[in-house]
Amino acid sequence: MKEKPMMELGITTFLHTKPEHGGVSPAERLRQAIEEIRLADQVGLDVYAIGEHHRIDYASSSPAVILAAAAPATKRIRLSSAVTVLSSDDPVRVYQDFATLDCLSEGRAEIMAGRGSFVESFPLFGYDLNDYEELYEEKLELLLKVRTTEKVTWGGGHRPAIHNMGVYPRALQEPLPVWIGTGGSPESAVRAGTLGLPVIFSIIGGMPERFAPLVKLYKEAAKRAGHDPDMLQIATHSHGFIADSFETAAERYFPVMAGQMNQIGRERGWPPYTRDTFHAACDLHGALYVGDPEYVAEKILLAQKNLSLTRFLMYVDFSSLPHRELLRTIELLGTKVAPIVRKELARQ
DSSP: OOOOOOOEEEEEEOOBOOGGGTOOOHHHHHHHHHHHHHHHHHTTOSEEEEOOOOSTTBOOSOHHHHHHHHGGGOSSOEEEESOEEGGGSOHHHHHHHHHHHHHHTTSOEEEEEEOOSOOTHHHHTTOOGGGHHHHHHHHHHHHHHHHHOSEEEEOOSSSOOEEEEEOOSOOSSSSOOEEEEESSOHHHHHHHHHHTOOEEEEOOSSOGGGGHHHHHHHHHHHHHTTOOGGGSOEEEEEEEEEOSSHHHHHHHHHHHHHHHHHHHHHHHTOOOOOHHHHHHHHSTTSSOEEEOHHHHHHHHHHHHHHHTOSEEEEEOOOTTSOHHHHHHHHHHIIIIIHHHHHHHHHHO
């Protein structure tokens, strides 16, 4: 009989660079990433996940390569994408890359499959955005088939067919874990539940508890499809920063958050990011996990209660701050926040 999934804590990053705004070069950011993964492993965190991006301000176009570089230097931490932009990639190659990572890490690789929050990869790799939905559905189908079938026969509308061909190497984990990543689409929640796959919600604004209806949709879809919803994994990804006091954390992180949100906001027509917006997000019911370890632990426990979480991932990428502060956040998450969360959940 399978055991119910336990609560896990970890890190997500997109490897932000922006050297012209006080950040670092891509080469330096990649070296820093290896240091972060090693530290996250040492302080007892469960997951380190890198999101795929194809923009000038990120160094994360090849998450599997970066994670593979860190695999020999770590012992237990799970190594994941966050997310893999599956719609503009080849599912066979995605499987091969992460199966290779799985072998190098002795069974610690994972894939988060999503459509991505940016669309640069579509024209870069020759895909039409008009096929956005079809591409994802078709490629997810192929990825799930490849991970469970050594000899693959498959045909679709956006990729050449495969006729009884082997896909190698095979992952040590059978099957290789695949999560569905979503920013809050009901269709994605239902899809993940129907397939019986773990789901991760990206919550970067508003109140995390507003995602409760999506969790309900996910569980209902899983039950209709014959899966035990209590055995499935549910995760969230949110921005965060931890310091020894709430005041220090808020003062250090506001300029970083405002800079990132205003940059994206200019592209998407969002209003300017203000201190009022920031402080509302730092509230106990807000989407920013900023503060001292005790406060951040309290917020994680609240999210766990409201959303039935089995995993919480904190996005801690802020290149305009000294790297030692990023490392300190990772250290505090592992040594201070995680023990509080685990102890409280063990009592329930």
